[in-house]
Structure formats: C-alpha cells, structure tokens
Amino acid sequence: MANRKPTSLDIAYRAGVSQATVSRALRDSPLVNIDTRKRIQEIAEELNYQVDRSASSLRSGLTRTLALLIFEDAPDAACPINPFFLNMLGSITRECSARDYDLLVSMQNPEEDWYARYEEAHRADGLILLGYGDYIDSHPTLARLCENGAHWVLWGPRLEFSQASYVGCDNRLGGYQATQHLLQLGRRRFAFIGSNAPEQAPEFADRYIGFRETLEEAGIDPAASTQVFAESNEASGRLAVQALADRGFEADALVCASDLIALGALHELKKRGVDVPGDVSVMGFDDIEAATFCNPPLSTMRQDVTLAGATLVELLLQQLEAGSFESKVMEPKLIVRASCGA
Amino acid sequence: MANRKPTSLDIAYRAGVSQATVSRALRDSPLVNIDTRKRIQEIAEELNYQVDRSASSLRSGLTRTLALLIFEDAPDAACPINPFFLNMLGSITRECSARDYDLLVSMQNPEEDWYARYEEAHRADGLILLGYGDYIDSHPTLARLCENGAHWVLWGPRLEFSQASYVGCDNRLGGYQATQHLLQLGRRRFAFIGSNAPEQAPEFADRYIGFRETLEEAGIDPAASTQVFAESNEASGRLAVQALADRGFEADALVCASDLIALGALHELKKRGVDVPGDVSVMGFDDIEAATFCNPPLSTMRQDVTLAGATLVELLLQQLEAGSFESKVMEPKLIVRASCGA
DNA sequence: CAATATGCTGCATACGTATTCACGGCCTGG
C-alpha cells in the first residue's frame, strides 16, 4: 500500500496537469475541459483520494459542518438526554447527511462561550441551538450575536429581533387545543402541570396561556382550575401530582406541559390508586415514543420532530448560503389515545 | 467591534513577541517563560482569541474530533433511530466533552467508504462504529482497515483479529440468565424471538446460544421450544408473534432478542387477548426507557449504556494516544419487572 | 490580416498554525 496519503499534487503529477487544475476539476468547475475533468476524477478515484478537510477549510473559510448544541439543565452523566431532543437529533443528522454537511454534536452549558468555541474557532459554519430558548437571560446574548453576524438557528420560542431564525411550535394553540379536547370530554376541574413562568420556560408558559384561554372561553370558574410547577422530567411530574394532592385540589383533568411530566403523573396516580382515564384524564405534549407504550397510552399534542429537524437545517443553510433570515412556526396536532377517555 | 477575527499574529504584535512564542504560550509550553506565557494568555483572553481549528489541524495533523457512525438497516427518514443507540450517543457525547474532544455524528450506509470519508479526509482522528458488527460481510473490511493503521472502535460482537478494539456485552451470558429466570418461574414452553443467524445478527445469535444452553441444562424437551425470526424493531416483534401463533406453537415464555421486539410482542399479545404475565412471560434485552413505561413493565437484561459509551471513547483515545489496543466485554444485568410474573 | 474574444491551463500566493533549527545571553566550572 501507499505509505502516504495522496494529495492533489500526486494527482496532478499523474494527470500531467497542475495542482490548480486538479483542485478545479474535483470541484467540477466548468473552467476545466470536460475530458480533462473526467480523467482527473478517475485518477482521484483510483488513488482513493480524499480532499483534506483541514486544508480545504483553511483556504476557503468554509467547513461544511454544522454544530448542534444541546443545552440541558442537568448535564448529569446519569440523567438521559431529553428524548424529544434525541429524536430531533436523529432527523437533523439525516438532513445534514442528505445535504452533504457534517454534524457536530455537543452538550453545552449556557454559561460557556459556545459561539466562540464553535463558529469563531472555525469548527462549524453555523449552529443549531436546542433547549437554549429556555434561558431567558440568554436573549441579550443572542441579540449581540446577531449584530456580530453569527450564524445560528434556534429551536423554541419566538424571538423578537429580526435578523434571526427560529423554528418552533405554536405552543399557545397547542395548549388551547389540548384543553379544548378535555373540555369536550366533559372535564371541568383542570390542573396545568408545568412551569408557567415565561422567564423560566417560555414554551410552557405559552401552553399555559392557551390553557387559560380555553377555560375563560368556557366560562369555567377560576377556582376550579390550578397550576403546579414542574420541570420537564418524569420525577418532577410525580412530585407535582403529590403537590396537587397535598394542596387538596381534586382535578379531573391534568394538562401536562410535556410528555415526560405526564409519564411521571401517570406513575404517581397509579401508585395512589387513581384510575386514568376513569377518575382523571391526563394529556401530554410532544408525542415521544414512550407515549405509545405507557399505560394507558397517552393522548398528547404531537410536534413533528422530523419536519422540525429538517426545517432547522434548511433555514440555517439558507442563512449561510443566501444570507436570508426566515423563521417557521409549526402547528401541533392532537393525538388521541386512551389516557383521556375519548 | 473588530472587523476581523484576531490571529496569533495579532497577539504576537500586542505582546511584543513572535508568533511562534504565542503558539507555544497558548499550548502552555514550558519552553516559554512563565511570565511571558501568562501575559500572552491574558492578551488572548482579552481579544477573545480562538485558535483556528482548520489551521491547527492542517499543521498538526490532529483534529481532536471523533466520529460516531451509526449503521442502520433502514435509514428511512420516518423511522426513528434505535433508542438504544440514541442513549449510547448521549453518553458518548458527554464523555467526549469531558475529554475536550468534539464529536461528529453521522448515519452511515455500510456500503459507503466511511473510513476514507472521515479518517482519511482528516475530519476525525478516530471512529466509533455503532451497529456495524451486524454486517458480517464487513469483517474483512475491518481487518483490512486494521492493517492500514485505521483508528476505530466497534460496539458489538467479539472480533477475531488482535489489532482492534471493541466493546460489547456478554450476549451468551445474557441469553442464558434471561432464560434461567423464566425457567425458575416455572415456565416450560419457550420461544426465542429474533434472528439466530450469526451472519445476520451475531449478537442475537449469541443470545440464542445462551437460550439453548439453559434449556439443554434443564433437560427441556427440544420440541417444547422454538425460534422465530425478527429484526430489532417493534413491527417485526408483532409479526413474529403472529408467525408463532400461525405455527400453532403455544409458548408460555417469550425470550425476545431486544426490547423493541418485546414491545411489539406485548402489543400483539394484548391485541389477541393473551394475558402477560398470566398466560405468557415476556423478557426483553437492553433496558431502554420504554421498558419501564410499557404495560406491563418489561423484565429485561440491562446493558449499561452510560458505561458502554464512556468505555468506547476511552478505548479509542487510548488507541490514538498510546497506540494500544484493548477490548472490553460487559456483563448484562437482570432487571425484574412485571412482564414475567416474578 | 489585424483585432478581439473565448476556452483552458499554470503560476504564484494566502489561509493560520505548529515546529525545527539556530542564536544570543547568561551561568557554571575549570
């Protein structure tokens, strides 16, 4: 075997042309005569030549790599990554492959200077931010990055500045429809489980707004509804149900801000001998895999992660290649399963 | 703001030293006087300087990046990635971060020349292969890569050549223990659900060997056991149960080669009105998240993905940095839940 | 036939860093 990796110069030598011509030919430049081009490409194939990415990036300033940064509250080694994000990751990976981009994945701490680390260091051409929208303190940072011409796209809540791209779900509508569904099933005593503080969890807060809207429209007595804090994990969902019980509130419908919360709630309710959906309806949000497997299967508001992932990549590339900023808000879809008694 | 990204030359200028000294200082080289070093690092901090990775990689030949390649049978956009792999991905991501390596993730087709694409193209220093062991045809390819001095580590079955690293689970033992558990619960008519062909799914085949061993040791009449083909997904698990029923085999214990298969089996059994675990015990393998949520919760053989991911990274880095090849086989652990009637 | 356009190729260079080699100064010991 060859003792050294072949370079464009080796190809140039064999093809009897200059290195410049090789470089152009391999990128299919019309500047090079079609026959020469073909011949060079064949030789490259034959030698199993691969363009050196480091050199290529250094020269062109482009990496053809995107970085996916996942921000999570508890970057504990034991705690598994939010399954919703994992699914998104799957579709982002596929979309990148399809467009011949590489994907760098990293768990990130919001305090770190991730922008410098990835885009300024020339590791990636653009960034996809997952779970960053929840850090309200971060929005000034995002605004500053925009001014500096950074390239990123955010999953999550609506952003107020114009030169930015984000993809999100119409959370208010989702909260509205979920609650509407329960209302139509005859439920009257509602609890929303999940944070409703915009500065803590803007997406959950929007879902809560939709929740309130339904109740107000229906003229439900405010005393017949409540809200309990929960973060997006199973344990927190369990605690919330405990808190609800301690508080002595007798709900017949739980609108959970995420499926993970709902799974925790189901667990705790079962433990307490409460029948779902007989005594209480439980509604989730996201439609993660586990929602189909749990007992009873969970009614939920589906977010199309496949589409979401593809859209994130698409908008980011559009930004990189055409310099245009666009955003997209997706509609969630009600998925009816057994947990609400429909 | 600065109109241009600062380089090591800018720092050199401000510090009144040469670029060479800056490069050394930033890498904390003892060649540079400690005071000079500190001063240079401060200036770098001040300018928000980031080493350009392309240039650094080009010069040093090292990328400080690993590539995680996931090989899946059905790289269909709609079909979600095997959750077992996704969890592994989570722990690999974390381990890479902890060791200050970047991680490139890609869905890969086994036919493609992924080695050339990633390591030869200088995109990554080493590769982690997930799901590649199943392609028996690939083993010659792996052997060839070894000879060429490639750097990779494989998740899955034992490899026969010495200059290679792999991390896997003792699948034979797992199959043995799983079946043993069912035997002790008084089950006598066993079905193994999953491929048992080594050239198709070597890991499943090893689990099957363990399954057979238990039965032979116990002196179970061979006619009282069977095997049905299934791939590792839910749909395939459902079909397998149908096939079993069509065949007229009345099992009281299903040993499934993976949790996904077991989930499908549970679905199909419920649909047919078979009580689990009353009529039939069902045992999975992997312990994915869904195993805790499904109905009934699934008894299974846990593979510690957190440890597995960390080990994969560790062995690969050891190979890169010390040139040593090591492998590790992990013991699975029986997790008892409701699906077997324990 | 001169003048200009067109198609293709090569020369030269820059991207930003890491490292080899050489050098100057200072210290130590004989």
Next chain:
DNA sequence: CCAGGCCGTGAATACGTATGCAGCATATTG
C-alpha cells in the same frame, strides 16, 4: 578568562488546498 551548557526566543518553513491573475492557443469578427 574561556569552554560548554541551558534557557528563552525568533526566523523560517511546511501542512494541502483554492483562487486571482496572467498567458497561450484557437476561434471569431470586421
């Protein structure tokens, strides 16, 4: 006082590619 060693620094260069510019040959036009 000189030889030799050590410490800290800088000059120079290489990594492999992409691209602006120039040049040459052939085709086209008046």
